Amino acid sequence: MSYVTESFRQLFGSEPRRPDKSEITPEAQAVHIFKKQHPFDVTAFEEARQAHAGDAKKWRNRRWTTLIIVNLLFVVSYYFDVQLLEGALTASRFMGFHMADLNSALQVTLAFKHMVLNLVIGTATVFVLWLLLGGRTFCSWVCPYHLLSEWAEKVHLYFADKGWIKDHSFNRKIRSAFYLIFALLALISGYTVFETISVTGIVSRALIYGPGVAMIWVGLVLLFEIFYSRRAWCRYVCPIGITYGVVGAISPLRVKYVLKDCHHEGDCRKVCLVPHVLDMTVKGKAAHTEVDVSADCTRCGMCVDICPTDSLRFEIKGLGKHL
Template sequence: MSAPLKRRFVDQILVMLGKEPEKPRQAADFTERAAKTHELKRLTNKADLQAAKEAHRANAHNHKWRNRRWITLIFANLLFVVSFYFDIQVLEGALTASRFIGFHLIDLNSALQVMLAHKHIITNLLIGTGTVLVLWILFGGRAYFSWVCPYHLLAEWTENIHLWLVKKKLITDTPIDRRLRTVFWAVFALLAVVTSYTVYESISPTGIISRALIYGGSLLAMLWVLALLVFEIFFVRRAWCRYACPIGLTYGVVGIITPLRVKYTVEGCFHEGDCRKVCLVPHVLDTVIKGRAVDLEVPIGPDCTRCGLCVDTCPTGSLTFEVKGLSKLL
């Protein structure tokens, strides 16, 4: 890995913890081939560039990865419901803790909360935690949210209402400092230690919806989830997932070492900005802004949810899924 990419990698981890992305400023921040590419782009006639943008946009948008993701997410959650309803014992439990054909699966953040509350490592949890850890190392850390989490899907659907209201100028989006998520992670960890109770699990919309789908949920818990969605519609776009959910940080750490990632190739990019508009966590795509890519190919950081919206939207195919060391995914 070149020095610019190493610096980029460290910066991506800091961005995951809440640091705002910064534009590379020194020549040493770029590889030689990236610097040459940026210079060629600066020399391109603006009228020609705009014409190329519009030509590519005309045939751009598809929903291949989004549709795959929605099908996978709905299927995974329905499998819990069907297994319980018909007592077929294929996928038992809920997203926080389950068993798939005899294999124990325990959500990483839930296991951490339990062990902090009990103040010691619980051996029985390690097997299920290890299985899930390996699974999400392979499939991309925060991909857990966009491909499995039921709250994520509801928030994605209600986000369209928020964007429509913004477009009509009936509301304005009010971003929050992303460092708040790291603060929440620490606060809930501390509460587990102090109270000997998994406080976060009682308010986690992921767990609440998962249990409600399978076993039925309490009115108070569902009202809490509804309140979160209403807040996101009228005040802050994707507030819980972007700024509050401590599970996101836990799986983001896993995403640091995952081989599955979205890769950005700068040469064919016209910097339309369409990808950042649809991205669920747009700070991870700061590298696509004109003049910021430190190499010709840059992997998107661990805070990426691998949702595929940017891949679907990119009119030039400059964003692709790939497994590190292998060819891009179809």
């Protein structure tokens, strides 16, 4: 099954397809057999973990810095009227050039049944940008709610570790259902219903123009994530991830998994927002010696940061080099 097909399956809620034994390449089979016959040296692994400690937050720090700078550019442009990055994440102008959030553009088009020229230009620009960078990169590197949810997740995990709460998961196909519901509501009602409740848009506008009553909704969503279901909005509701994931399915920027270097300790899946995309890291499941992580990956880099043996790494396809 092709990378794009499998990416689409995962984006719309299907579980990762597990390859039959006949689909596992001889090279991958040889690595699996070698690992089974030669267990990793625990001492050597701990030494590798300690040596990697200095890079344990490298990509997280880069991502947080980028996300904060992008959103601060909106704030600075508005307050000082420098016309650098005007508007908000849903629709903006960068140095006079129009940019439009792809999901917002879709909602507007469905609601009003046509696209104005500026929306066409803005959509095309953003489409090309995330086609190159990987669609769901928007979620972890730009979306301000993602950062709030990431911090809320730390509280959730602390409470869960203390035994005060229990995490509740849902079927991931619910997000596809919401995607269809929001699209149909826009088409039938002529109103962009999702934009009214989109925590991404609400937080973005609150940062720029000041908080309003809508921030109460954001607070309720965060409380739900802290006390009931970890990262529920991003995992089970928000259609933005699907829209960008579809666009980024053929992006050259991906996270690559290298089988021979993996110790299968599972730390990468524990920190991942979308752990199903790392199913190949489970012992014996990789069909190839090198596997690209699907387009449902947000490219947040947390798995890359936590992996002590660099079996997960950013790579630009076609250039043969990792970042």
